[in-house]
Amino acid sequence: MAKPGIAVDLILKKMAEDADRGRERAAKASDVLLDELDTQIGPTPYNIVYEEDRIKVKHYKPKGGTKVKTPLLVVYAHINRETMLDLQPGRSVVQNLLSDGVEMYMIDWGYPTRKDRFLTIDDHVNGYMDNVIDFILKRHKISKVNIMGICMGGTLSLIYSALNPKKVRNLITTVTPTNFDTDKGLLHVWMKAIDADRLVGTFGNVPGDLMNLGFLLLNPARLMIDKYVSFFENIDNKKFVENFVRMEKWIFDSPDVSGETFRQFIKDCYQKNLLIQSKMMVGGRRVDLKKVTMPLLNIYAKYDHLVPPAACDLLTQRVGSKDTQDVCLDTGHIGIYVSGKYQKEFAPQIARWLTARDQERPKRAPRKTAPAKAKAKAKPAASASKDTQTQAA
Amino acid sequence: MEQRQQETTGPENMLNAWVKSTSEFWQNMNNFWPQESKNAKTSSKESAHAKPRMEANWDTTLKTFKAFASTLSEQSNQEATLKGLNTLPEIVMKLAQNGLSGFMQIQQALLEKAGKVGQSVKAYDFENLDQQTFKALSDLYEKEFQQFFNIPQLGLTRGYQEKFNHALDKYNQLSVAAGELLCLLSLPVENSLKVLQEKVANLAEEGELPDSSKTYYQMWIKILEGHFLTLYQSDEYTQSLNKALVSLSDYQMAKDAVLQDLLKLLPIPSQDDMDELYKEIYLLKKRIRKLEKKK
Numbered sequence: 108m109a110k111p112g113i114a115v116d117l118i119l120k121k122m123a124e125d126a127d128r129g130r131e132r133a134a135k136a137s138d139v140l141l142d143e144l145d146t147q148i149g150p151t152p153y154n155i156v157y158e159e160d161r162i163k164v165k166h167y168k169p170k171g172g173t174k175v176k177t178p179l180l181v182v183y184a185h186i187n188r189e190t191m192l193d194l195q196p197g198r199s200v201v202q203n204l205l206s207d208g209v210e211m212y213m214i215d216w217g218y219p220t221r222k223d224r225f226l227t228i229d230d231h232v233n234g235y236m237d238n239v240i241d242f243i244l245k246r247h248k249i250s251k252v253n254i255m256g257i258c259m260g261g262t263l264s265l266i267y268s269a270l271n272p273k274k275v276r277n278l279i280t281t282v283t284p285t286n287f288d289t290d291k292g293l294l295h296v297w298m299k300a301i302d303a304d305r306l307v308g309t310f311g312n313v314p315g316d317l318m319n320l321g322f323l324l325l326n327p328a329r330l331m332i333d334k335y336v337s338f339f340e341n342i343d344n345k346k347f348v349e350n351f352v353r354m355e356k357w358i359f360d361s362p363d364v365s366g367e368t369f370r371q372f373i374k375d376c377y378q379k380n381l382l383i384q385s386k387m388m389v390g391g392r393r394v395d396l397k398k399v400t401m402p403l404l405n406i407y408a409k410y411d412h413l414v415p416p417a418a419c420d421l422l423t424q425r426v427g428s429k430d431t432q433d434v435c436l437d438t439g440h441i442g443i444y445v446s447g448k449y450q451k452e453f454a455p456q457i458a459r460w461l462t463a464r465d466q467e468r469p470k471r472a473p474r475k476t477a478p479a480k481a482k483a484k485a486k487p488a489a490s491a492s493k494d495t496q497t498q499a500a
Numbered sequence: 501m502e503q504r505q506q507e508t509t510g511p512e513n514m515l516n517a518w519v520k521s522t523s524e525f526w527q528n529m530n531n532f533w534p535q536e537s538k539n540a541k542t543s544s545k546e547s548a549h550a551k552p553r554m555e556a557n558w559d560t561t562l563k564t565f566k567a568f569a570s571t572l573s574e575q576s577n578q579e580a581t582l583k584g585l586n587t588l589p590e591i592v593m594k595l596a597q598n599g600l601s602g603f604m605q606i607q608q609a610l611l612e613k614a615g616k617v618g619q620s621v622k623a624y625d626f627e628n629l630d631q632q633t634f635k636a637l638s639d640l641y642e643k644e645f646q647q648f649f650n651i652p653q654l655g656l657t658r659g660y661q662e663k664f665n666h667a668l669d670k671y672n673q674l675s676v677a678a679g680e681l682l683c684l685l686s687l688p689v690e691n692s693l694k695v696l697q698e699k700v701a702n703l704a705e706e707g708e709l710p711d712s713s714k715t716y717y718q719m720w721i722k723i724l725e726g727h728f729l730t731l732y733q734s735d736e737y738t739q740s741l742n743k744a745l746v747s748l749s750d751y752q753m754a755k756d757a758v759l760q761d762l763l764k765l766l767p768i769p770s771q772d773d774m775d776e777l778y779k780e781i782y783l784l785k786k787r788i789r790k791l792e793k794k795k
């Protein structure tokens with residue numbers, strides 16, 4: 108007897124098996140969903156050490172002692188919340204950095220309300236960030252702090268470092284957009300067409316839900332269908348459900364973005380691409396990237412659909428620093444921070460990089476007359492090379 | 501005899517009889533004022549000539565009527581009045597005709613617009629439902645319906661009515677724009693299912709049909725993802741997305757304007773009031789911080 112073209116019997120058998128599995132899963136699912144679930148995000152203990160208006164600063168101290176002398180200030184984006192860095196035990200950039208002896212401060216930008224609609228990039232950078240950094244410098248009796256910026260927070264950190272290079276020892280930018288003149292990411296294409304004035308005029312602050320909808324629409328097949336299919340396939344797995352809910356909590360915890368900050372970010376960065384050209388004006392001062400002279404570690408993701416490598420990799424060529432390093436990871440925008448694979452690579456690499464650059468550079472003795480040689484750039488004490496590194500998974 | 505009948509029933513006689521009977525009627529009515537009221541007016545020393553206000557007004561009106569009746573009774577005036585009365589049906593007809601004609605014109609215009617609905621539909625062919633449908637709908641709305649929301653409003657509440665109509669107009673525009681965007685977003689789903697069917701047919705021909713439903717699902721989701729990426733890179737999608745956002749913000753602003761008017765009736769501040777206050781606080785805080793840093 109010839110083999111049939113369509114194995115109907117086999118297909119029907121598989122369907123029956125799937126239906127059985129589905130029924131079993133549904134029975135277990137009710138147990139899982141009705142059981143007490145641990146879906147807390149941001150479990151690492153911290154102290155609030157500084158508050159100003161809606162912003163707070165979280166302080167994390169390593170239990171095993173501080174190995175990097177200079178504390179690290181983490182500046183998160185204004186989109187979503189900093190809890191992403193401490194999503195769950197075992198998948199926490201915060202915990203990994205603490206176990207490597209890095210003392211951390213992290214800005215919690217809070218939830219802007221209608222009264223915050225007039226806050227500009229200048230208010231955030233030269234206002235809140237500068238005040239927080241002054242507070243840390245005073246608290247530790249030091250002259251410089253390390254800064255790590257996440258996504259848009261990286262852009263703000265870069266602006267701060269260009270305007271206040273004397274207060275920054277080392278700068279780390281992670282998935283940070285700096286070159287906006289690219290059509291590699293859909294976000295870049297869409298933002299060029301968006302009417303920021305109209306949006307801000309209408310809403311005051313740009314609603315977080317509206318932005319979230321935009322992000323979901325970037326890949327609806329995966330983010331609106333496949334993700335939930337995967338959830339139902341694992342609905343009987345308590346650990347999976349807990350992690351899934353944690354992620355959902357974080358993703359849809361979206362503060363609104365202050366209107367004037369959004370307006371300038373879209374117009375000056377996405378539409379005019381002024382930052383990378385050192386033409387952006389903040390608080391009446393030009394953001395000159397050549398003034399970013401401190402060591403710079405620039406980490407981005409190869410499969411980032413929000414901030415593609417093309418939006419990140421120009422930075423190290425444009426800054427004034429001689430000690431720069433590009434690291435391209437084989438993952439996506441969020442994968443850098445939350446994927447199990449990068450937990451062992453991302454934070455330890457940062458800790459190593461910071462440790463190598465943790466020495467206070469000797470101050471030069473003041474001279475009565477400035478010789479011609481003094482105008483030349485001094486090479487940093489640590490590795491003085493422009494280095495690009497791509498890490499394969 | 502016929503002539504005599506004409507004399508008694510002719511318009512001149514009828515007018516005279518009407519004037520006479522009307523005058524007598526109102527004179528009699530005047531006599532019905534209560535006696536107390538008349539006594540009261542005569543007993544009052546201070547104002548012997550003062551009558552109650554209503555009666556005084558009545559007297560004045562009656563006098564005016566009598567004067568009018570007497571004028572009307574004159575031969576020349578009677579002729580003019582009767583001439584006017586004879587032409588009255590003509591005037592009424594003319595007025596009615598003009599009114600009706602204006603009304604019919606509006607009706608005609610509405611019918612013409614309604615007629616164009618069909619014309620526009622035909623031109624874009626609604627049988628093939630695709631993006632053109634929404635363009636047609638958008639054109640149709642802008643050309644044929646939107647103008648009704650822009651008809652100038654009159655009177656004391658014109659400003660409020662105008663804002664309300666504006667909000668309705670913007671809501672309609674948002675509906676069209678959102679429909680267009682949703683239609684575009686549904687295209688990848690529709691196309692991906694077609695591609696999947698073709699793929700499955702090919703696999704069936706080759707005798708390589710997968711037996712697990714998950715494999716079909718994974719095939720479909722991959723095709724769907726590809727279709728979405730293709731759609732997103734098109735100018736049509738960017739324009740449609742932008743149009744939807746613009747329509748949303750237009751509607752939001754128009755709706756807010758209506759709500760701001762309503763809020764004025766309530767003892768609570770409007771968003772505009774609060775924004776003004778917030779801006780002042782913001783600027784003051786900024787100045788204070790600057791001064792504090794200068795210290």
